[in-house]
Amino acid sequence: MTATHKDAAGQALCDTLSRLAFIFADPQDPDAPPTEPQSSLKARLTFKGSVQGTLEMALPSPLGTEIAANILGCEPDDEEAEKAGIDSVKEVLNVMCGQILPQLFGEHTLFDLTAPEVEKINLTDWCDLQRDEQTARFQIDEQPVLVRLQLAS
Amino acid sequence: MALNILIIDDSATTRSVIKKTLNLGGIPLGQIHEAGDGQEGLNCLQEHWIDLVFVDINMPVMNGVEFVQKKNEDPTHKSIPVVVVSTDNTQARTEQLRAYGVQAFVRKPFTPEELKKIIVDVLGVTQ
Numbered sequence A: 001m002t003a004t005h006k007d008a009a010g011q012a013l014c015d016t017l018s019r020l021a022f023i024f025a026d027p028q029d030p031d032a033p034p035t036e037p038q039s040s041l042k043a044r045l046t047f048k049g050s051v052q053g054t055l056e057m058a059l060p061s062p063l064g065t066e067i068a069a070n071i072l073g074c075e076p077d078d079e080e081a082e083k084a085g086i087d088s089v090k091e092v093l094n095v096m097c098g099q100i101l102p103q104l105f106g107e108h109t110l111f112d113l114t115a116p117e118v119e120k121i122n123l124t125d126w127c128d129l130q131r132d133e134q135t136a137r138f139q140i141d142e143q144p145v146l147v148r149l150q151l152a153s
Numbered sequence B: 001m002a003l004n005i006l007i008i009d010d011s012a013t014t015r016s017v018i019k020k021t022l023n024l025g026g027i028p029l030g031q032i033h034e035a036g037d038g039q040e041g042l043n044c045l046q047e048h049w050i051d052l053v054f055v056d057i058n059m060p061v062m063n064g065v066e067f068v069q070k071k072n073e074d075p076t077h078k079s080i081p082v083v084v085v086s087t088d089n090t091q092a093r094t095e096q097l098r099a100y101g102v103q104a105f106v107r108k109p110f111t112p113e114e115l116k117k118i119i120v121d122v123l124g125v126t127q
Helices: A003-021 A061-072 A079-105 A123-131 B012-024 B038-047 B064-073 B091-099 B112-123
Strands: A040-048 A052-060 A117-121 A135-140 A143-151 B003-008 B029-035 B052-055 B082-086 B104-107
Touching (some): A003 A061, A003 A079, A003 A135, A003 A143, A040 A061, A040 A079, A040 A123, A052 A061, A052 A079, A061 A079, A061 A143, A061 B012, A079 A117, A079 B012, A117 A123, A123 A143, B038 B052, B052 B064, B052 B112, B064 B082, B082 B112, B104 B112
Parallel strands (some): B003 B029, B003 B052, B052 B082
Antiparallel strands (some): A052 A143, A135 A143
């Protein structure tokens, strides 16, 4: 993956969260120490068209609820937001992919996307994703968010 | 005339946002039905009178493109207007869906104003 692809994934994260949830993500300082959230989620989808690849996003579990609350216009401790946390993370990833693919591959290519899947990940998986050179690191109110776009060779 | 609307999207969050937008939009609403994929949407068309369908593209079981194709195979449902609400708004996708008779497209994330305008444009209803 080139820097352009990594930049596109990061820009899509920032744009999507600001427009969908009015949440603003900032790039993490490259010299900042690695983060180790207590409880994390990873969302993943694959796409297939002129190229194939995967888009992944990892974040602390409570941030998913916060995103849901902002999308739905309710408080994070509302039952509605707590129920919608995982679903909202999936939707963020879906919207991000919808921005990235035409930006990188143009308006004239059809892509088939799988439905996003979300799983809980342990600290080892988080750290593996975090140290990958293809991963873009962001933060939202001091909470880390990782994004990785991988293209099949 | 109160409009009966079907919202097909695998994201319950998106369905909820569309419902809230419709309820706040000053549009004369009847019943709002929800489906989590294209097959559930087709089942809903069999069971209820629907005036307008909002459908996502990327969904499990049956995606939005397949839904539109299947809907059009039924003469009683072919004329029901469809608005695609999706992250995929590329020229390639819109050309494909216009060929199947899709009237309008809304790109996610959308604003309430965009959704209201689409309804007015597609159905000609006044607020």
